[in-house]
Amino acid sequence: MTIHKEGAATIAVALVALAAACSGVFYAAGAGAVSYAAVAVAAVLFGFIARFFRMPSRPQLRDEQAVFAPCDGKIVAVEEAFEAEYLKEKCRQVSIFMSANNVHVNLYPVSGVVAYAKYHPGKYLVAWHPKSSTANEHTTVAIDTGAHKILCRQIAGAVARRIVCYAKEGQQVEQNAQMGFIKFGSRVDVFLPLSLKVEVALGQKVRGSETVIARKR
Numbered sequence: 001m002t003i004h005k006e007g008a009a010t011i012a013v014a015l016v017a018l019a020a021a022c023s024g025v026f027y028a029a030g031a032g033a034v035s036y037a038a039v040a041v042a043a044v045l046f047g048f049i050a051r052f053f054r055m056p057s058r059p060q061l062r063d064e065q066a067v068f069a070p071c072d073g074k075i076v077a078v079e080e081a082f083e084a085e086y087l088k089e090k091c092r093q094v095s096i097f098m099s100a101n102n103v104h105v106n107l108y109p110v111s112g113v114v115a116y117a118k119y120h121p122g123k124y125l126v127a128w129h130p131k132s133s134t135a136n137e138h139t140t141v142a143i144d145t146g147a148h149k150i151l152c153r154q155i156a157g158a159v160a161r162r163i164v165c166y167a168k169e170g171q172q173v174e175q176n177a178q179m180g181f182i183k184f185g186s187r188v189d190v191f192l193p194l195s196l197k198v199e200v201a202l203g204q205k206v207r208g209s210e211t212v213i214a215r216k217r
Contacts, residue, residue, distance in 0.1 A: 007053025069206040091191040116142035176209040
């Protein structure tokens, strides 16, 4: 397991800030229970931040018949919805909520060409809010597989304040390669053609690059 490159600056700032805070406590209180407790709390906080940016080693699976989960998390919606931004048609929407405890690397669910990629500034409603998909800061990426188009939407949450997306229009991308990263709690919506069979259920936990969320009938 390694630390994702998007975490380098955050981890460095956290280390300096926590070290400075501990030094301040030692200066004010001297060596003793209070100072040692401050060091313990700082160590726990630093461990949490570093763990958030972890990038586990997983096989980059390939299956042209399948759509893989683009991230780790919990299925919070499986429903028919009209995708109005790019596809402009009825789709099957599968939404995955990522808690702060999940790995936050986002992956391409299918191989193909990036047909559309756009960043949208917005609000920071809690990620499970019904309006967060369009009202919150988000990035939309549509991938043309040749047979159909799959649309992914990275959505910031109440805590997540930075979405990183590597997709560029016209780019050829590989299934389960890195699409981006969302810092702290957030959500990813996947819009699928109605012709595909959804293979996940509400409340199910999924793992990016491992769980198949839909498949050709």
